[in-house]
Amino acid sequence: MHSKEQIGHDEYQKTSDWLMSHTKHRPIVAIICGSGLGMLADTLKCQDSFDYSDIPGFPQSTVQGHAGRLVFGELKGKSCVCMQGRFHMYEGHSLLKTTFPIRVFKLMGVETLIVTNAAGSLADGLRPGDIMIIKDHINFPGLVGLNPLCGPNDEKFGPRFPAMSGCYDKGLRSLVMELAKQMGVSSLVQEGVYAMVGGPNFETIAEAKLLHRLGVDAVGMSTAPEVVVATHCGLRVFGLSLITNKVVKSYEDSESVNHEGVLEVGRLRSQTVQQLVTELISRMEINNNENTNNVS
């Protein structure tokens, strides 16, 4: 049972201490790369990178397109840490494990989390290759109790009953809309609602019709638990979905989605996503990370 598992505060602290003693970077922004979007990490300057398998307490990535590396570095003069590969519930990780890095980031002094993912579109106006700024999410596993916050609450991280309204920062969303205009890519970018399903299978047509009726714009298999844990511990969150495919919602449609196609669209749009995230980091207001303990 997910709700019985516990990870003590000291375990997050141990991983944070280990990382802080192995790099001089003191990140204020953390980025999670979605399927096929790992190249975001390549833009960091003065990199220190660690395979997940070498980091005490870290889970392992098992999905193609998720390299399994934590990369520290600078982007536009700001110190960042980037997960080249995330953890999904369908890989068999508990939700606490899939979100383990978020609390480690918090302890390292990170203030802002940028989440990216690959997603299928249900909204007619979202085409493959478009970028959806996540305005809100529907956490389907969370609605039925599969929530990383189930179990004893660690008050050091946040309250028992955290609010989730406004969990995707409005200021950052408007800033990215503005940046998209300035970059001449606003026709590719719009806001929408992301829904997380458990996966790993893609949706049946009946499920797709249901999601569409519920007002879901894009569907994927990640992100919501990360955002819940980040919001619980007070991180500011920005999220975007790269639309990699249309979700088939008609019995007449003979198309079908596959993971290789998802990765391919990621590669095709990688540059635009990279530029948007870089500009966002360059322009966002931040406080300096004063977590200078353990500098090696």
Ligand SMILES: O=P(O)(O)O[C@@H]1C[C@H](O)[C@@H](CO)O1
């Ligand atoms: O890690 P993300 O959410 O980007 O990965 C999506 C959802 C599945 O893991 C995979 C399906 O192709 O891509």
